Each structure stands twice: as structure tokens, then as C-alpha cells.
Amino acid sequence: MPSARRIWLAVAAAFILNGGLFGAWASRIPTVVQQNGIDGGQLGLLLLLLALGAIVSFPLAGRASDAFGAARTTLAIAIFYTLALILIALAPGLWLLAPALFLFGGAHGAMDVAMNSWAGEAERYIGRRVMSSLHAMWSLGAGLGAAAGYLAVKLELGLAVHFTVFALSLYAITSWVAHIRWQSETRPRASGGSLFPLPRGGLLWVGIIAMCASIGEGAMADWSALFLVAVTSASEAQAALGYTVFSVAMVIMRLMGDRLISAFGPRKAARFAGSSALAGVLLAVLFANLYTALAGFVLLGVGYALIMPLAITRAANDPETSPGVAIASVATLGYGAMLVGPPAIGFTAHFITLHYAFCLLGILACFIVICAPALERR
Numbered sequence: 001m002p003s004a005r006r007i008w009l010a011v012a013a014a015f016i017l018n019g020g021l022f023g024a025w026a027s028r029i030p031t032v033v034q035q036n037g038i039d040g041g042q043l044g045l046l047l048l049l050l051a052l053g054a055i056v057s058f059p060l061a062g063r064a065s066d067a068f069g070a071a072r073t074t075l076a077i078a079i080f081y082t083l084a085l086i087l088i089a090l091a092p093g094l095w096l097l098a099p100a101l102f103l104f105g106g107a108h109g110a111m112d113v114a115m116n117s118w119a120g121e122a123e124r125y126i127g128r129r130v131m132s133s134l135h136a137m138w139s140l141g142a143g144l145g146a147a148a149g150y151l152a153v154k155l156e157l158g159l160a161v162h163f164t165v166f167a168l169s170l171y172a173i174t175s176w177v178a179h180i181r182w183q184s185e186t187r188p189r190a191s192g193g194s195l196f197p198l199p200r201g202g203l204l205w206v207g208i209i210a211m212c213a214s215i216g217e218g219a220m221a222d223w224s225a226l227f228l229v230a231v232t233s234a235s236e237a238q239a240a241l242g243y244t245v246f247s248v249a250m251v252i253m254r255l256m257g258d259r260l261i262s263a264f265g266p267r268k269a270a271r272f273a274g275s276s277a278l279a280g281v282l283l284a285v286l287f288a289n290l291y292t293a294l295a296g297f298v299l300l301g302v303g304y305a306l307i308m309p310l311a312i313t314r315a316a317n318d319p320e321t322s323p324g325v326a327i328a329s330v331a332t333l334g335y336g337a338m339l340v341g342p343p344a345i346g347f348t349a350h351f352i353t354l355h356y357a358f359c360l361l362g363i364l365a366c367f368i369v370i371c372a373p374a375l376e377r378r
Helices: 004-027 029-036 040-068 070-090 094-126 131-154 159-178 202-232 236-287 290-316 323-339 341-357 359-375
Strands: none
Touching: 004 029, 004 070, 004 094, 004 131, 004 159, 029 094, 029 159, 040 070, 040 094, 040 323, 070 094, 070 159, 094 131, 094 290, 094 323, 131 159, 131 236, 131 290, 202 236, 202 290, 202 323, 202 341, 202 359, 236 290, 236 359, 290 323, 290 359, 341 359
16 A cells, blocks of 8 residues: 555645646636637526536535545546546537536536545545645645646637646646555445435534535635725725635645644634634724735635535545545535525625625624534544
């Protein structure tokens, strides 16, 4: 069997690939829109299709991980996910782009579940918490993908050349690192049961905690810049700092997260995370100043950084549900909430302004604090 360091590197490579391909896509959305003559409404529907593809794939990937092994499933989906990004660039029109994005979203979501199942196995094998550091590698990969996209735009590379060269190069490097001698756990599928399960029992509260954090992450991605402009009168350049400081705080905290969780335990770590997110909302909302809002966004990043690694580790070690199905059910509720978060903020802002709509994130942070005991391993 491989060393602890070697298994961590293998799983980290899968996380970097998953984040890198998604970051590459996100960085070239304006190019995709321009190439295909897409308006705002059509883009919204396309992004919804991508998200729906991910949600549909979660339980299927969970079943496959249990049946065939998480490592094998991750490596198989990685091939499909790489090709799906290239397919987006080759789609000649809106009607072919739509199914390509659905497939891309499905591959992204399926690999997410499978690699998190593999990460749970690696964590048990290594004998200490590593989930948070692996999630930091996803953020690193997304940053690399976005940086490569920026470079491609500067070099005026076509979408097909950019996606093909980047996807195949990243896949070649990460798959070489990820292929190790590793025998994943397998579990036969139990008779009966829902094909698209939602978390039940104690796992339901884990899913709710993940949902609260995911809504916040989605809201920060879509509304942080607009919040700074509308509430603090920030310039366009200053507004771009909002999501930047949030993302940097998440990466740094995830790199530190495993030690913090090991030192204080999941319950205290989650309560710290929820309290940090609540403090961040209060700073941003109460003072309505650019610098206090940016400080608040840092605290929000610190808080949200710990929640998904905690939730995934708890699901991977659930005593009643197999890891693949447990992670898929939590992902369905957690990541699926990213669909709800931005529209919920927008709908609320219509009635009470965007300034006070952010208070919703504070309420969700309180739920994280209250439900934190559910993250203890049973």
C-alpha cells in the first residue's frame, strides 16, 4: 500500500483536476456568451442546466463509488469530465451547447462525489484529518484554471484551442499522480431504497449545515461585488476585491482547517465557523463601509471554509449509510442549495434592499452554530 503522503497526493491531484476544469470554464463564460450570441436570460437557463446535471449525477456517482470503488470511479469520471470541457468549446450553437453543459455539470458533480468518497477512505487510511487540505486543493485548481483562462484571453487563443490544450495537459499531469496502487472499499447496493436519496436521521442535520454554508458561498459569488457597490459606494475595481478576499480567506483557512478540527473537535470547529460567518455578516451590514465590509467577507470565508470538509467527513463515516450514498445525499442538499441562495438574496433584496438581504446569511450562520453537534462522528 502507498505511504500516507502518496495517497494524499493522489487524491489531491483529483481535487486539483476537478477545480481546474471548472475554473477554466468559469473564466471563459464571457467568450462562450459572445461566440454563441447568448443573452442574459439564456445564460441563466444554461447555468441552471449545468447545475441540474450535477444534482442528477450526485446519487448515481454515489452508487457507483460504493459498487466499483471510489478511486476507480473517480479516475473513470475524470476522463469524461476532461472531454466534456472540450465538448463545450466544440458545440457550434445554443442547442448543442445546452446538452454539452448538462453533461459537463453532470461530470463535475459525479467526480465531486466520487473523489470525496475517496478522500474519506484516504483520511481513514492516513489516520488523521486531511479533508480540509484536500478541499483547499480544489480551490487551488480553480485558481489555476481561472489564471489559465486569463492568459488565454490575453494571448487571444480560441476557445477550442484553450480548452483542449489546458484540459488534456492538466489531465495528463494529475492522472499520472492520481494513479496509484489502491484498493477502494466496495459495498453491494442494498435492495430497495430511493435512487435519489436525501439525508435522513442525523445525516439530515449534516445536510442542513452544508446547505447553510452552500447558500452563503453561492450568495458571495453572485452578490458580493454588487453589495459593495450598492451599500458602500465602492468602485468597480474595489468591488472585485470582495470575492477575492473571500476566496483567499477560504483557501488559507482550509489549509489550516485539519489541525484546527483535530485540536478542538468537529462541534467546536463548526461553532467557530458559524460564529465567524455571523460576525462577518454583522460587520458588512451594520457599518456599511468598504473596509469593514471587506473584513466581514474575510470572516465569512473563514467560516464557510470549514463546513463542507466537516460535513463530507461526517457523511463518509456515517454508521447507517454507505459512504457513497451518504456523501451523495449531503451533496444533493448542500450543493443543490447553491441554486437557491442567489435567487433568495435577490428576491429578498427586492423588498428590503440588498443591504439588509444579507442578514439572511447571518440567520443561516446561526443554524450552523445550533446544529454543530450533528457533525460529531457517531
